[in-house]
Amino acid sequence: MTLYFSMVFGLLVTEMVIFGALIVPLPFTFRRKVFNFISESEIIAKLQYGLRITFIFILILFIDSVNRVYRVQVELSALYKDTTGAGRAAALGSDRAEIQARKFYSQRNMYLTGFTLFLSLILNRTYVLTLENLRLQEKIRLHEGDPTAGGKEGLKLSGEYRGETIGQLKNDLVKKDKELAALKKQSEGLRREYNELSDKYVQLNPGSAGDKKSN
Template sequence: MTLYFSLVFALLVTEMVIFMTLIVPLPHSWRRALFTFISENPLIAKLQYGLKITFIFILILFIDSVNRVYRVQLELSTASKAQGAGGAAVLGGSERMEVQARKFYSQRNMYLTGFTLFLSLILNRTYVTILDVLRLEDEVMKLKGEGGAKGDAAAKLGNAGEPGEIARLKKQLSEKDRDMENLKKQVQSQQDEYNRMGDEVSGSDSAPKKDR
């Protein structure tokens, strides 16, 4: 195994160790402290930036390994077809072993680089998911603390916090608003009727004075 593929293998083992560390059940305070350290440490931020560049080179190695596997497989397929057609042996024993060895090494490199890239994606999504879970847990704990501080106010409101009670109160409020609107319409109609009757009375009182 060449030096760069040895480094890729070391990176794969490191990713496996990190993944096992992330999924190990820890107390909330420990896990929160760990992820706070990872998120805020400038050295780890630089390391992550370097790893992004490293994964770009690993992707290039993966593409090259896939290309090598395809070429070796094509070479073996061509040799097998030539032998099946009754021609002379295209590849001798040592040559065929050499081609098989190249195929094995190409496949090994392809799997090594492929699994390293795949595990990097899993680590990234796991890290983001755990951060979201920690944020939600902090919000839940905060809401629970506020709920305890407002316990006296909730006791005064009775069952206002129970399921369905808020909807019932909203319904009562909308009914009161509707009753208020109907009452306003009735008052307005009575006021208009009163004004009309006042105008008629005023007109009947002024008519005899004009005749005189």
């Protein structure tokens, strides 16, 4: 197994471990803290961004594996259809074994990358459903008057406190700062132009300036 397929296998094992951790029944308060930590951690956010890029490469490997399986199957079919003596000898000899080995490795890589991509979708959906379940449990506990419900940890479960929402708000804040800086530059430019026009007006109409001073 090549290095990148070994890395894909390691990622698949990691996904299986994470999926097992998500479905394991844990106390509500502990699970809530874990999900809040995941949503607030900058390291986790960067890791998720890197994984998205990684899954794009895995998708490319999956497409390449499917293409290889198809080509090997075509070669194997052509070998069996060859009715000449040399073709039959090749079908029963080393050529057939070599093609079968290539077919096995291609199918292995296809299943490996395919299951990795499929499990990533399941993990994402499981995370979203678990988060929604935590929010509903939080609302039920608040309605029942549970003293452990609510508070800072409970507020973080709402959509306004999720990492993606906070990131969007930060981007909006940066845009507003840029717009404010642009408006300041425009106001400074208009003020300079106004001062220049005022100076030119005074130079062209010196009497009006004296009248204003006398008044």
